[in-house]
Amino acid sequence: MVEPKxxxxxxxxxxGRLFIVEGIDGSGKSTQLDLLRxxxxxxxxxxxFSEWNSSPIVRAxxxxxxxxxxxxxxxFSLIHAADFAxxxxxxxxxxxxxxxxxxxxxxxxxxxxxxxxxGVNRAWLRKxxxxxxxxxLAFYFDVPLEEAVRRILAGRPRIKYxxxxxxxxxxxxxxxSFQRFQGLIRAEYERLVPEFGLIRLDATQTLVDQxxxxxxxxxxxxxxxxxxxxxxxxPRRVVGQMGHQLSExxxxxxx
Amino acid sequence: MTALRFYGERxxxxxxxxxxxxxxxxxxxxxxxxxxxxxxxxxWLEARGYAVxxxxxxxxxxxxxxxxxxxxxxxxxxMTLNLFYATDFWxxxxxxxxxxxxxxxxxxxxRYIxxxxxxxxxxxxxxxxxxNLFGFALVPDLVVYLDIDVPHLIPRVLASxxxxxxxxxxxxxxxxxxxxxxxxYQSNLLAEFRRLAREHDFVTVDARGSIHExxxxxxASIEPVLALMARG
Numbered sequence: 001m002v003e004p005k006x007x008x009x010x011x012x013x014x015x016g017r018l019f020i021v022e023g024i025d026g027s028g029k030s031t032q033l034d035l036l037r038x039x040x041x042x043x044x045x046x047x048x049f050s051e052w053n054s055s056p057i058v059r060a061x062x063x064x065x066x067x068x069x070x071x072x073x074x075x076f077s078l079i080h081a082a083d084f085a086x087x088x089x090x091x092x093x094x095x096x097x098x099x100x101x102x103x104x105x106x107x108x109x110x111x112x113x114x115x116x117x118x119g120v121n122r123a124w125l126r127k128x129x130x131x132x133x134x135x136x137l138a139f140y141f142d143v144p145l146e147e148a149v150r151r152i153l154a155g156r157p158r159i160k161y162x163x164x165x166x167x168x169x170x171x172x173x174x175x176x177s178f179q180r181f182q183g184l185i186r187a188e189y190e191r192l193v194p195e196f197g198l199i200r201l202d203a204t205q206t207l208v209d210q211x212x213x214x215x216x217x218x219x220x221x222x223x224x225x226x227x228x229x230x231x232x233x234x235p236r237r238v239v240g241q242m243g244h245q246l247s248e249x250x251x252x253x254x255x
Numbered sequence: 256m257t258a259l260r261f262y263g264e265r266x267x268x269x270x271x272x273x274x275x276x277x278x279x280x281x282x283x284x285x286x287x288x289x290x291x292x293x294x295x296x297x298x299w300l301e302a303r304g305y306a307v308x309x310x311x312x313x314x315x316x317x318x319x320x321x322x323x324x325x326x327x328x329x330x331x332x333x334m335t336l337n338l339f340y341a342t343d344f345w346x347x348x349x350x351x352x353x354x355x356x357x358x359x360x361x362x363x364x365x366r367y368i369x370x371x372x373x374x375x376x377x378x379x380x381x382x383x384x385x386x387n388l389f390g391f392a393l394v395p396d397l398v399v400y401l402d403i404d405v406p407h408l409i410p411r412v413l414a415s416x417x418x419x420x421x422x423x424x425x426x427x428x429x430x431x432x433x434x435x436x437x438x439x440y441q442s443n444l445l446a447e448f449r450r451l452a453r454e455h456d457f458v459t460v461d462a463r464g465s466i467h468e469x470x471x472x473x474x475a476s477i478e479p480v481l482a483l484m485a486r487g
Contacts (some may be wrong), residue, residue, distance in 0.1 A: 057331060061321045061342070070317050073267040074345050074391060079318070082338035089332040119267030127387040131334060 016096030017221050018133060020107040022189065023141030024182045025163070026148030027203045028210070030105050032141065035211045036218065037103055046228040048095040052106035055086040066162055073118035076162070080111055081128055088132060096133055100226040108132045109140075109196065113188035117181065118168065136221050139214060140193055143203035145183050152178075257356055262368075263390015266345075269353070276356035277480055278393060280367040281473075283401030284444055285422045286412040287462050288469065292401070293365045295470055296477070300361055304486035308355035311365035315346035326421065333378050333427075340371050341388055348393065359485060368392045369400075369455075373447040377440065378427050397480045399473060400452045401462035405441050412437075 019036070021029035040047045053062060062079050065071040071079065095102050108129040116122050152159070153175070161167070164174040165181025193200055199217065201210055257274040259265075281296075283289050293309060300307045313319045322339050325331045331339065355362045368389040375385050403411075412418060418433050420426065424440030425433065452459050458476045462469050 055335075057325060057335065058321075058339075061318050061339075065317050070346070072345075072349055075317060075342055075349070078338060078342040078345055082335050082342060085338050086331065086335040089334060121264040121266075124264055124387060124390065127384065130384065 016098065016100050016102055017225055018092070018096060018102045018104065018135045019137050019139070019218060019221075020104040020109075020135045021139045021141065022106060022109045022113075022192075022198060023143065023203065024145075024148050024186050024189070026151040026182075027141035027143040028151075028207070029139070029141040029203075031207065032139070032201075032210055032214060033103055033105050035207070036214055039211075039215060040101060040103075040218075040222075041228070043222070044227050045222065046100045046226045048091060048100050048102045050087050050091050050102065050104045052104075052110055053080060053083050055083045055090075057086050058083040066160070069161060069167070071162065071167070073115065073120055073167075076118065076167075077111065077115040077120050077125070077128075080115075084108070084111070084129070085131065093133060098226065099224075101222075104135075107135060107138065109138065109189070109192050109198065112192055113185045116188050117165070117184040137217060138196065138198045139217075140189060140198040140200050141203040141210075142189075142200050145179070145186055147204060148182060148186075149179050257396055258394075260394040261390065262392050262394060263387065266391045268349075271357075274353075274356040275359035275485070277361045277397075277484060278352065278356060278364065278395040279361060279477060279480060280364045280369075280395045280398045281401065282366060282369050282398055282448065282457065283462060284403065284408065284441060284448065285419065286408055286415060287401045287403045288411070288466065289365055289401060291466060292470060292473055293363055295466075296473060297363060299474060300363070300477075305481070305484070306358070306360040308351060308360050308362050309365065310347050310351045310362065312340065312370070313343055314351075315343040316350065317346040318343040333375065333380060337371065337375050337380065337385070337388070344368065344371065344389075345391060348391070352393065361481075361484075364395070367395065367398065369398070369448065369451050369457075373444055373451065376447050377424070377443045397477065398455065398457040399476055400448060400457040400459045401469070402449065402452070402459050403445070403462045405438055405445070407463045408441060409437075 019033075021033045023029040037047055037049060053059075058079065062083065065075065065079060092102050092104065111129060112122070112125050115125055159174040159178045161174070164178040165184075166174060166177050168177070168181065170180040170184075171177035189198075192198060201213060203210065257276060257278055259269070259272055259274060281289050281293055290311075293311075297307050297309060313322045318339055322336070322343060325336065325339065352362045352364065372382075372385045372389060376382055412422075418437045422440070423433055423437040424443075425436050428436045428439060430436065451457070460469060460472045460476065
């Protein structure tokens with residue numbers, strides 16, 4: 001069972017490492033986290049990944065709530081807290097206790113930012129999420145609103161209802177609403193950066209530059225972190241690492 | 256009038272100061288006779304010309320089904336299950352209870368946040384976290400707590416459903432002895448209910464008596480709350 005404890009009471013100094021990324025949609029945070037993951041795996045570390053709103057147990061509720069527009073600001077907040085609690089107890093906390101590296105794409109700060117924009121009390125939110133283990137490092141990908149919106153709209157024919165904050169009645173259409181909503185979320189992040197010591201990265205730099213800065217900051221935390229077992233029991237991986245392929249008759253090796 | 260008062264901060268999207276309806280909550284452990292009395296009270300109120308809405312745990316459109324499923328599979332940790340119940344509770348607050356109160360009805364609610372909090376506290380969840388979480392609940396006009404002791408509870412439970420997995424605390428208590436688990440769990444639960452009853456000034460009704468006796472006391476405690484309320 002996950003005990004809600006003061007933020008610094010959960011993790012021992014010698015246990016896992018938790019690195020998280022935050023930022024508005026289109027800030028490029030997921031891309032950077034993915035690059036960080038590849039680097040860590042290549043260095044031989046065991047890396048556990050957890051993504052916002054991805055708990056299989058909570059998913060059916062969230063999906064129906066979103067599809068049928070059943071979610072008010074409070075139920076939106078509560079159901080995302082349920083998702084986070086489920087992932088914390090099933091994935092994040094056990095991995096950290098075991099001493100592994102955990103990467104999280106969005107963390108409690110996403111709830112603090114989005115739910116506050118929806119009018120949810122900030123102190124209530126912080127207490128609600130007080131069971132969350134504090135990250136070793138939290139990166140905030142800072143991008144100008146116009147740039148983020150440009151990136152998102154470039155690849156998307158349609159913005160979803162809650163993603164655009166349409167439930168807040170911020171704009172006549174989803175594009176206008178999306179821009180205003182992201183602007184408000186960005187303003188909330190600006191409060192969170194000093195409050196929680198988030199590390200601000202300039203997300204308008206090149207991907208390579210951003211990644212280099214991330215790695216420099218992560219590197220000092222890696223000493224003693226859990227390493228991945230050599231092969232995971234899969235001969236294809238060994239062969240892959242050696243740089244050649246298995247012959248046809250070995251391809252169906254059971255995992 | 257029901258004052259729009261909440262245990263904690265007022266949640267977003269809730270406007271107004273007063274509501275013409277009444278919020279009446281029946282609390283108590285499983286097997287104490289809550290559901291029987293809610294049914295009887297509904298008829299009694301309707302016969303007297305009040306429009307009544309009933310709601311109870313896990314009856315929300317949003318999360319009711321998932322809680323049932325999760326309980327069957329026993330797949331959720333306590334924290335997630337609590338947040339699911341909170342989601343279910345809030346959804347019913349917004350869609351059933353508040354609209355009924357706005358329409359001048361009596362919302363007769365079978366278990367409120369106190370059942371949820373008691374069950375969670377007994378399982379080791381911190382009170383202050385739970386009080387913060389459930390601070391979004393509207394303060395009812397009346398909470399009647401049906402109080403019982405374990406010796407009186409046992410025959411009622413045996414005569415109906417038997418010792419249920421959750422109501423015996425088997426999800427967290429060690430060992431295979433169902434009866435011992437039931438006694439331990441219910442003793443702890445009742446202690447927590449009584450603590451809440453003192454803290455929040457519930458009207459406590461001794462539920463060890465006959466259905467008729469308990470019902471008479473329930474009606475007597477509800478009567479003053481209905482005074483000055485318009486009937487249909």
